[in-house]
Amino acid sequence: MKGFRTLFWLEYRRSGAWAIALIGSLAFWAWGLFQVRRIELAEQLGIRGMLVAMAAVVGAVVLALMIGRLRGETRGGQYQVLLLSPPSGHVHIAARYTFALVTAILYYVMIGGLACWTLWMSAVPLDAGSITQLTLAIPLYVLGVTVLPLLAWTLLLMVFTSAYRVSGPGWVPGTVMILGTLFALRWLIEGIVRVSYTLPGWRLLEGVQAGVLQTTMEADLEPVATLPQEPLWIMLTLTLVLLVIASRIWREVEA
Numbered sequence: 365m366k367g368f369r370t371l372f373w374l375e376y377r378r379s380g381a382w383a384i385a386l387i388g389s390l391a392f393w394a395w396g397l398f399q400v401r402r403i404e405l406a407e408q409l410g411i412r413g414m415l416v417a418m419a420a421v422v423g424a425v426v427l428a429l430m431i432g433r434l435r436g437e438t439r440g441g442q443y444q445v446l447l448l449s450p451p452s453g454h455v456h457i458a459a460r461y462t463f464a465l466v467t468a469i470l471y472y473v474m475i476g477g478l479a480c481w482t483l484w485m486s487a488v489p490l491d492a493g494s495i496t497q498l499t500l501a502i503p504l505y506v507l508g509v510t511v512l513p514l515l516a517w518t519l520l521l522m523v524f525t526s527a528y529r530v531s532g533p534g535w536v537p538g539t540v541m542i543l544g545t546l547f548a549l550r551w552l553i554e555g556i557v558r559v560s561y562t563l564p565g566w567r568l569l570e571g572v573q574a575g576v577l578q579t580t581m582e583a584d585l586e587p588v589a590t591l592p593q594e595p596l597w598i599m600l601t602l603t604l605v606l607l608v609i610a611s612r613i614w615r616e617v618e619a
Contacts, residue, residue, distance in 0.1 A: 371459035382430040383467040386423060390474050393419040397482050412482045416475060423471050424511050428518045431464040454611035457519065461607060464515050472503035472511070497568050505566075508596045508603075516606035517545065523610045552602075556595050565590035 376383075393415060400411045476499035483490055483498075490498075525537050567590045 367455045368459055371455060372463060375459050375463040379430050379433065379463060382426065383463075386426050386430075386467065387471055387474065389422075390419070390471070390478065393475075394478055394481070397478060398485070401485075408486050409482075412486075416479055416482070419475055419478070420472065420506065423468070423475070424514060427464055427468050427471075427511065428514055430467075431460060431515050432518045432522045454608075454615070456614055457523075457607055457611040461515065461519060465512070468507055468511055468515070469504075472507055473499055476500065476503040494569060501566075501568060505591060505596060509599050513599045513603045513606065516603040516610070520606045520610040520613075523613050527613050527616075552598075556598055559594050559598075560592040561590075561594070563593045565592050567591075 396415050397412050400408055400415075403411075479498050480490060480495055521541055524541055527537075
């Protein structure tokens with residue numbers, strides 16, 4: 365536990381500026397959302413929804429770049445000096461991934477808050493359930509399905525590349541893994557689509573639709589989407605598997 369705390373603190377020292385800059389960038393997105401005014405409600409919601417989606421994509425890219433900044437810290441000896449013994453690979457991976465995870469949760473929950481603020485600016489009434497879904501349920505679902513496995517894959521890519529750097533060019537294993545991932549991703553998506561909605565889906569944002577309907581008096585709104593459970597559980601399991609493989613490679617290399 366002491367090793368994890370020390371490595372987490374070092375991760376904060378190394379990547380804290382990235383995390384602060386990423387969360388601070390939400391002020392820019394809030395400014396952009398505030399500028400979308402004096403147009404029809406449907407157009408407002410469309411433009412603001414696009415801006416929120418762009419903020420989510422940019423956040424995922426920045427988080428991947430942040431977690432992929434591996435260096436030769438362990439070979440430099442500073443961890444051994446601080447901890448008096450070499451920490452295991454899974455502790456390294458856990459500390460690095462946990463810091464990125466905390467940053468991601470803060471960032472995407474705040475994006476959900478921006479979505480609520482956007483609807484409030486458009487005079488769309490929201491109940492407590494809709495606010496909770498926008499700020500917690502949907503951001504956590506998006507994190508579990510897309511961002512968390514992306515971060516785990518990025519971490520495995522960098523560990524895998526670093527492991528072979530001592531015996532040859534690092535770009536060779538990295539290229540092999542990226543190309544292999546593209547083929548595997550196709551089968552993964554097809555499998556997820558095949559098993560989706562086997563379990564009962566999660567019906568969300570009914571209160572938001574009711575609020576938009578009350579505000580616009582339009583009866584031709586699209587039905588509320590039902591989110592499937594299966595993609596979340598599959599991607600969370602895949603995330604865990606990728607992290608276990610990354611920690612195993614790290615341990616073998618450092619041994």
